[in-house]
Amino acid sequence: MEKQQPRLTWTFRPLRREDFDQLRAWLSDPVVARWWNHDTSDQGLERDFGPGIDGLEPGEDLLALHQDVPAGVVQRCRLADYPEYATALAAVLPLDPHAWTVDYLLGAAHRGQGLGSGMLRTAVDDLRHDHPEATELVVPVPAGNEVSWRLLESAGFTRVAEGDLDPDNPADPPLHYVYRLRLSPGRAAASVIRSTA
């Protein structure tokens, strides 16, 4: 008899246009909209997520599945692929050239149950697997998003800096806490990205 494979707790796959209805529902949820500021019209979703789906953006949008059920979104990108953002962040914390960042949301059905930490830890393992050249993950979080920075701490990240960055939500003050997880030994100090400001 064929043995059944155990279901993996968390898996990820690239976002697809067929996920847009689910994505719209998550982004319209006030708890998510508070921190992920997106236009959820058809045109808005196409503008923000379409180029990534078509491989025209360096950043990756992943659907996170919990036991095969869509549960949320993980975005990841190499910071150097977004020079303006990397330069602003480097004013707060010098970055390795192969520094990556990650962002995440969970839909209401999966949120607030302690599941976020497992999702994030698995997302880190996936990044290590898919992009072994990544040396560190650096995540700036608005100081007011305590659930998010607690989640990072529970997934093994360390707060290494704090400073002002443009908030996604203009209603927020600029103060961000910056968290880091080393993935592999960094490069020589001479090759780090530093702000020229």
Ligand SMILES: CC(C)(COP(=O)(O)OP(=O)(O)OC[C@H]1O[C@@H](n2cnc3c(N)ncnc32)[C@H](O)[C@@H]1OP(=O)(O)O)[C@@H](O)C(=O)NCCC(=O)NCCS
């Ligand atoms: C951030 C998010 C993915 C966390 O997932 P989650 O499943 O809700 O998180 P958890 O239940 O694992 O809780 C994470 C931590 O926050 C703590 N926490 C939960 N509610 C809290 C609250 N209201 N205030 C402070 N801490 C809180 C938990 O105790 C846990 O900390 P611990 O591990 O030290 O006990 C989810 O809340 C979310 O999608 N939020 C909206 C989008 C967002 O903010 N994204 C991040 C942008 S920077």
